[in-house]
Amino acid sequence: MEDQVNRLVAKMWAKFQETPASQRLMIAVSGIPGSGKTTLAAKVASRLNDLHHEKLPGLASCSAVAAFVPMDGYHLTRAQLSAMPDPHTAHARRGAAFTFDAPAFLELVKKLREPLCPESGTIYAPSFDHATKDPVADDIPIAATARIVVFEGNYLSLGTGAPEWREAAEAMDELWFVDVAHDVARQRLIKRHVASGIASDETEAARRADENDLVNGKEIIEGRLEVQEVIDSKEDSSWRAPAQDLGPDKRDG
Template sequence: MDEQVERLVNKLWTKFQETPKSKRVMVAISGIPGSGKTTLAATVAQRLNERWHKEQPALQSQLSIATFLPMDGYHLTRAQLSAMPDPTTAHARRGAAYTFDAPAFLELVKKLRQPICAETRTIYAPSFDHAVKDPVADDIPIASTARILILEGNYLSLGTGAPEWREAAELMDELWFVDVDMDIARQRLVKRHVASGIAANEEEAGRRADENDLLNGKEIIDGKVEVHEMVASREDESWKPEKQGVARESDA
């Protein structure tokens, strides 16, 4: 395991051990598009669950203690973008902070911050369907047994724009930011856009990266609040979950 990832997993495990059973440990991982934050979040969640399974009796070890929660489901729908004053720009800039439902995301965070008790029910978060390119309501279950939540998204450490971003960030136990060189992020984005079919070729993918993704990236960096961890992005295999696929951040 990458030493950096191992340290972060150990940090959360210790924090989890010190946290009352009525509370969740909530971590928000943010970064610019192409930084690798989705991969890191999924990897950390998986490693925590593997550790939990090893250390608990067989019956209890069937439960997952950590849940990976991407914020892609809080994209505004295509219909909502079309209803904006400038729908053409709204669709072209989909992925910018203003094209997300920040109030709804904050509402979820507040629900997850409520104490866990015997009556606590499963909470559901939206996912994002890349085939139809719209969110799917109530698609990600967050059970009462999920005591560690690894949230991931571009704007989870944003202190500018909609006030809900900052308020949600302040409710987290940890804020991590994945640091990556802009040129490396651009190379990853070009490959991703071509592979996913949202760009016909590298030239088109490059324009999309420059005119949307990296513009958003500048806002993310310039508006970043103080975080607990600056995590250096990695290219090696140690960042990737070993037994499950990783859902990329939305290519919408």
């Protein structure tokens, strides 16, 4: 993974140098559940901030130049799922595209696309609370000084379903897709569902992976728009992220 991260960071740093001061550079990292997209996106954002401080040491105490924004906060709440015509299926399929608030995500993207000026303030995105199993509004600050935004989520290169997914994707400067072998993703999903307590054992975890996560994965692959980067995810420790850092439908990205 390290070589891939270094290449992508170098590419985006060069692109950032050409980005007008009034604009943000926006990258969306997508992939099927278990692909490792969260790990990759977080590392790229962190390395871009390290590079920024290295190049401009006098600004080391200033706000980060890159913000990492996961899509987890755009899950519909449990109350919203319960209000759907088929609440049982809605809860069982939590993590599917229809269980996310695509219009709200698009609204965030549009706000971040507005020109930056001296009066620009901090914009906030929602996060996800694992204790309540619901989103938390306005919990991720994106300062005006954060001129690179690295988004992460299953449906960020989706061209089918709700039209907001395509519109948000088309507003990005780059779309990246983390590719992974089906069997590798399935084994990661089984392990993480057990480790996180979503499933009580590997049998239950495998059923959830097959009946929800990988069903979603099929939609993600079949509906994928053209992307600028396809990154291969291998089965090694560098592609694993801490379970507590991720959303309800994914641990390891």
